[in-house]
Amino acid sequence: MIIAVASGKGGTGKTTVAASLALSLAESGQAVACLDCDVEAPNAHIFLDPTFEHRETVNQLIPEVDPDLCDGCGECADVCQFHAIVALGGKTLVFPELCHGCGSCTLVCPQKAISEVPRPLGVLEGGPAAGGIGFARGVLNVGEPMAVPVIARLKKWHGLIDAGVVILDSPPGTSCPVVESLRGADFALLVTEPTPFGLHDLRLAVELVRILGIPAGVIINRDGIGDAGVDDFCRDAGVPILMRIPMDRRIAEALARGESLVAAFPEYLDRFRDLYDRIVKTYRQDAAS
């Protein structure tokens, strides 16, 4: 069972939910893995306290042109969808940060002048975390635009995806890194806050999971602030609200100290396990229908 925690809006409590769900299930003896896919700003480790035992650099293969073999024909430039390689004045230029690593230029080069060389994008780090959770995260190099290959590699790393339950902590937004995080998930938990801002981005997130065909439910965090917009939307859109976490200063203070929600408030252990049971039930119903 792969559960992706996503939101649209940033700062709604994705990591709080992902870490608490992972800790709750681990505490009841389930095999749990938690992958921090928010590679631009991974911070789930603060709640889960992993010991990093494994480390791997994620590379992207980019073209390198041998100027002695290249005759400047430009077929590589014609095939590149991202204009990462251009043929100008008999020379062929490569723009590494635009390259998506598809390898088409190498395939089409009639002169066999292109070879592929690795360009580091970031690193993966992993190891056991609190409660025996198998934890791993991707860390994108600062200034690096290509997050997707790091997330894709993270999701295949060390077989963690084959753990009994896998919790994916997605980045905010609805663009390529979020799509890559959600891809293959059995269920999406969309964490939002009941404000016009939360609602605006929740709509986008719901649209995204529908395009991807992933069943989803909503967690309303900081419940009690804002307005009824999120409730109304969920009812009209037929998206179940699976949990509400109240706006509570004590919760905010515990999280601000770096404590997980379930460590500070153990009554949430059962609430998250119940949440998981309902997700499994919903998922089975969806699978059967």
Added chain:
Amino acid sequence: MKIAISSPDGKLDTPFSPRFGRCEYFIFVDGETREWEAKDNPAASARGGAGPQAVQFLANNGVEAVISGQFGPNAFTSLEAAGIQAYEADGGTPSELLDRFLAGTLKQVNTATGPKRH
């Protein structure tokens, strides 16, 4: 000499576009005869790499000098490779800019002047 000027509307007598890679049109002018035509910039809506793609377009059209507002690093590297001279302007219509170019009062750019965008 064939000169390209970035333009938002493909017209000679309305303000030019200060954007290089993603300008809507390039106006191609013959420096001697002043014959001109406007062409859609195929890089205007590129997903990425608009700068290099725009330079590729200019090179394919035999342009030797280009006038725009700013040139990002990828665009500038591409212009250098293509042997296209870059000139920067902060305002004016393509018609006026052509006059300034021919009078030698436009500033030639020798390094990237704009920020890197994706």
